[in-house]
Amino acid sequence: MSYCINPQCPSPEDGIDPKDTVCPHCGSDLVFQNRYRINRLLGTGGFGKTFEALDRRELKVIKVLFKNHPKAVTLFQQEAKVLSRLEHPGIPKVDPDGYFTYTPPDSDDPVHCLVMEKIEGLNLVEWLEQRNNKPIDKKQTVEWLEQLVEILEQVHQQHYFHRDIKPQNIMRRPSGQLVLIDFGTAREVTGTYLNKVGGGQNVTEIISAGYSPPEQINGKAVPQSDFYALGRTFVYLMTGKKPTEFPENPRTGKLLWREGAPQIPEALGDVIDYLMAPFPGNRPQHAQMILNCLAEAEPAIASTKSTLTLSFQRKPKTPSGNGNGTTRQRGGNSALSPGQSGGRNSRNTNSPSQTSSSQSQSGRTHHPTSSAKTRRLPRLPQIQLHLSWQPLVALLVTLIAISQGYGYWRYGFFPANPWQLILTLPSASFLDTVMSRHAGEVQALALSPDGTLLTSGHYQDLDLIATRNNIVLQTRSVHESWIRAILITPDGNSLITASDDASIRIWDLRTAIRRFTLSGHDGPINALALSPSGDQLVSAGEDGTVRIWDVARGRVEHVLSGHSGAVNALALSSDGRTLVSGGDDQTLRIWDVQQGVQIRSLTGHEGAIEGVALSPDDTLIASAAEGDSVRLWNVFPGAEIFRLQETEVSVHELAFSPDGAYLIGAGQPIYIWDLETGDRPYVLRGHNQDISSLLLTPDGQQMITGSPDGTIKRWTFPELLSDQGSSQN
Known part of the structure; x- marks a missing residue:
């Protein structure tokens, strides 16, 4: 069969042969x-x-x-x-x-x-009707919520939001994968759009009754509007009723739906309510926050029995009086035997030892019959075997529990890899404290000049952390995409952030008011550097340019072009006159900041340069490239001096010690090289993902590291420990 799509065709589907290439009625192409x-x-x-x-x-x-x-x-x-x-x-x-x-x-x-x-399957309204509007259980809720949040994360990372999430716009493949459809109403998140919304201007209204949030109905939709509609969608799925069938609290505006979903644990219901907060600022600010909430609520969700599921379970059979019946229950015995868990992996197939145990508990033992003349020996070897492995399993469980507790307490890991914990033992004494165990996927850190305030960037959010007690003072949403670099001005009054959304924003650190936005890069911004006076700001981007800005006036002074690929790292001299940049083109370039011209180019690396540092006396450059060794160069005349030993490791961040005697490199471990000998006396392990940011405290005695593994850690510099030990002896 063929169909003609000409709007003026008199018979678009009648009498058309599947082999025709032209419509016989109107002459349109087929x-x-x-x-x-x-x-x-x-x-x-x-x-x-x-x-x-x-x-x-x-x-x-x-x-x-x-x-x-x-x-x-x-x-x-x-x-x-x-x-x-x-x-x-x-x-x-x-x-x-x-x-x-x-x-x-x-x-x-x-x-x-x-x-x-073409997506095979039904939308969620059709799917629910097919099962007579029977609500989904907690397991299905968590699984589908995770799927849809991951989809939205993909959409939001492209600077779009959907604006019309509802059950009709979500389809289910036969495999169980959900698919979000109908992107005709999607909106691009641009600076102009956000300024319109922030300035009170209305934009095109897209309204689906019961699912659209209040701000969208008022023509001021934001990316967090998608989360509200997502929460309302799950109310429909968990209750089998439209959100408009439930009342709202007249004081708070919250939807009163909980009684319609008795099978949903309170912790999971709290996550759904978090999505549907009436005010967008009280909702999750990005998709990762939702996944973090689910992860934190998982123990409470898993430990709560679903009343909906229990009502459909079969009752266990009652053992017959002759002892030949066996009670069978899902999940085995009511008390977990060694090797079992109370989670989703608790359904086991019985091994011989487990079968023996379950038979003895259900009364299925073999007694001698009257026809048996020969006396049977008791099965003592079986009993001894049964008793002997229990202490070993108990010991193993205890060791695992201790290792997990230690891993979380000492390193913020959960679950913790026991082998990784063993590898961290040699450097355990250098780890001062875990400043944050739930910091999100940390991409950038900055420390105030007096060392009392630490800022951490994860996705589009910024945490302000008091270093004295490691308490998060405030969390702010400051960008529309991943934050890649953070600086605090020398006077401690302003905060500068750069992001994948191609903007640099300058904030008043005390009032959280945005002072102005610097725009010019055509793509994500990877690095920032600030002059000692705080007057000049340098930025490096994926567009291959380095830009020098007048901070006070908020305008660009020079655009430095020379790199043929993304620029990943910057280092500014102590007098603010000399700049070193490194990029994907495998070159280092040295620039005169005042004149805005290139002085020289350094080549030799065999991979994209990811880390650059200048020594305290501004005479040495250290650089690290992907899959290559760490190299040292002199600034003048710009020649490679030597390559450090044992440096074919993944290093993304570099820093010199305050006295210039050591070079610190951060990959997944922290590497410390003695620059006098070129040896690497220390390797400090404590993160389970690559370190994204490395800082030295203002007194030069400690290091602070952040990683996408969700932790921020403070370390004592090893050389200081050895010096202290010598002085005490």
């Missing part, structure tokens, strides 16, 4: 882009229709926009743009050439077409 043939109509809505199309041997979906209304065309093109940039099993795949236009004969108006992957 095959598009030399590959797509329309098979049948799937649905109609708004300004267009949806069809099934055959792409050679593969079925696709083609959305066709018939009316050239300017706003409809804009949204249609936007959907094509968003979907072509996203690659995830939970998002319909669109090829880069999936959007095209076709002009039928005798028409001046083009027909807009978008070809995408």
Whole structure:
């Protein structure tokens, strides 16, 4: 069967032969882009229709926009743009050439077409109706929530948000994977858009009753609006009722839905309510925060029995009086035997020893019958074997419990890898404290000049931490994407942040008011450096440029071009006159900051340069490249001096000790090299992912490291420990 998509065709689906390439009724093409043939109509809505199309041997979906209304065309093109940039099993795949236009004969108006992957399955409204609106249980809730949050994370990372999340726009593949569809209402998060919303201007309203949040109904949708609609969607799935069927608290505006979902534990319900907070600032600010909440609530969720599930469980059979019946229950015996757990892995197949144990508890023992003349010997070896492994298992469980407790207390790891804990023992004495165990995926750190305040950037949020007691004083959402670099001005009054959203923002550290935004980079910003006076700021970006800014005036002074790829690292001399940059093009470049010109270029690395540092006397450059050794260069005349021993390790951050005697490199461990001998006397282990930021405290006695493993740690410099030990002796 073939279908004609010409809006003026008198008989678009009648009498068309599957082999025809031109419609016999209107003369329009039936095959598009030399590959797509329309098979049948799937649905109609708004300004267009949806069809099934055959792409050679593969079925696709083609959305066709018939009316050239300017706003409809804009949204249609936007959907094509968003979907072509996203690659995830939970998002319909669109090829880069999936959007095209076709002009039928005798028409001046083009027909807009978008070809995408065909998702087999039902949307969640159809799926729930198919099971008689039976609510989902807690396990399904957690699984689906994690899936959809991961999908939204992909969308938000592309600086878009969906604006129309509801059960009708979520489909379920036969494999169980959820797919978010209908991106026609998606909105790009730009500075202009946020300024409109912040300035009180309304934008196009997209409203789905019961699912759209208050700010979206008022024409001021933000990315966190997606989380509100997601929470409302789960209310529908967990109760089998539309959100509009539940009352709201007249004082707080919270939806009163809990009684409609008795199978949902309180901890999981709290996460859903967090998503649906009436004010967007009280919701999770990004997708990772939701996943963190689920992880923290997991023990409480797992330990709560689902009343919905229990009501459908079969009762165990009662053992018969002759002793031949066996009681069978899900999960084995009521008391967990060694080797079992109370979590989702507690369903075991019985080993011989377990079968023996369960039989003895259920009364299934073998007694001599009257016809048995020979006396049987008791099975003493079995009993001894049964008793002998229990203390070993108990000891093993105890050791595991102790190692997990130690790993969390000492390093913030849970679960902790016992082998990793063993590797950390030689450097355990150098770890002063774990400043934060739940810091998120830390990408950048900065310390105030007096050392009393630490700032930590994770995703678009910034934590302010008091170093005296390691308490988080405040968390602020400061960007629309990942924060990559943070600085605090020498006077301690201002905070500077740079992000993947291509902006640099300067904040008043005391009032949290944004002073101004520096724009100019065409892409993510990877590094920042600040002159000792705080007057000049240097930034490096993925666009291959280095920019020098006048901080007071908020304008660019010089744009330094020379790198042929992304610039990843910066180091500024103590007088603020000399700048060193390193990038993906495997070169180091030395610049005159005042003149804005390149002095020289240093080559030799065999990988992208990720870390650069200048010695305290500004005479030496240290550089680290991906898959290459750490190298030392002199600033003048710009020659490589030597390569440090045992440096073919992954190092992303570099710093010199205050006296210039040692070089510190951060990969997953912390490496410390003696620059006089070139040896590496110390390797400090304490993170289970690569360190993303390394700082020295103002007194030079300690180091602070942050990592995407969610921890921030403070270390004592090893040389200081040895000096203290010598002085005490």
